[in-house]
Amino acid sequence: MFCAATGYGGTVQEGASVEAKLRAREENPNAEVETAAAARQLTVSFNADVSDGMPWKFVPTQRSIKIRPGESSLAFYTATNLSDHAITGEQKLRPGESIDMPIFFYVDPEYATDPRLKHINALTLSYTFFKVSEDEVEAGEEGLPAAAPLPSGAPATRVTA
Numbered sequence: 001m002f003c004a005a006t007g008y009g010g011t012v013q014e015g016a017s018v019e020a021k022l023r024a025r026e027e028n029p030n031a032e033v034e035t036a037a038a039a040r041q042l043t044v045s046f047n048a049d050v051s052d053g054m055p056w057k058f059v060p061t062q063r064s065i066k067i068r069p070g071e072s073s074l075a076f077y078t079a080t081n082l083s084d085h086a087i088t089g090e091q092k093l094r095p096g097e098s099i100d101m102p103i104f105f106y107v108d109p110e111y112a113t114d115p116r117l118k119h120i121n122a123l124t125l126s127y128t129f130f131k132v133s134e135d136e137v138e139a140g141e142e143g144l145p146a147a148a149p150l151p152s153g154a155p156a157t158r159v160t161a
Contacts, residue, residue: 036112037068041068043065046124048127051129057079073106076100077100078099079101103127
């Protein structure tokens with residue numbers, strides 16, 4: 001049930017895009033949802049991991065932030081290659097190179113009125129970097145499923161829950 005509700009473990013979730021939901025919210029505001037969202041505060045914590053054998057330091061820049069449902073938010077992670085050679089983890093870093101990576105996220109305002117989420121006021125956004133071969137990265141660039149398409153300038157990461 002948890003997997004079906006959250007998409008955990010690769011369960012496919014389909015729904016309206018964030019842009020479509022924002023447009024619908026603007027065109028047809030729901031007073032009940034808006035009032036509940038304005039009254040509800042959530043704590044979003046950030047977690048960062050690297051797979052075994054990958055000599056990277058990967059940390060969230062902030063441990064947690066407070067948001068309200070219906071708000072979009074920006075947070076950052078920092079990755080550093082601790083080795084003496086370039087390593088690709090779907091984001092190539094040269095030896096000793098560090099990069100700050102933004103994550104822009106949105107919590108649906110309907111979160112505030114979902115009875116299943118009534119007592120859940122803490123969320124965790126977790127990313128794990130996995131080392132990949134150059135072949136996998138090139139395959140992704142050729143349109144194969146090594147990585148999902150990303151907005152221009154966004155870092156490529158594999159997300160695990």
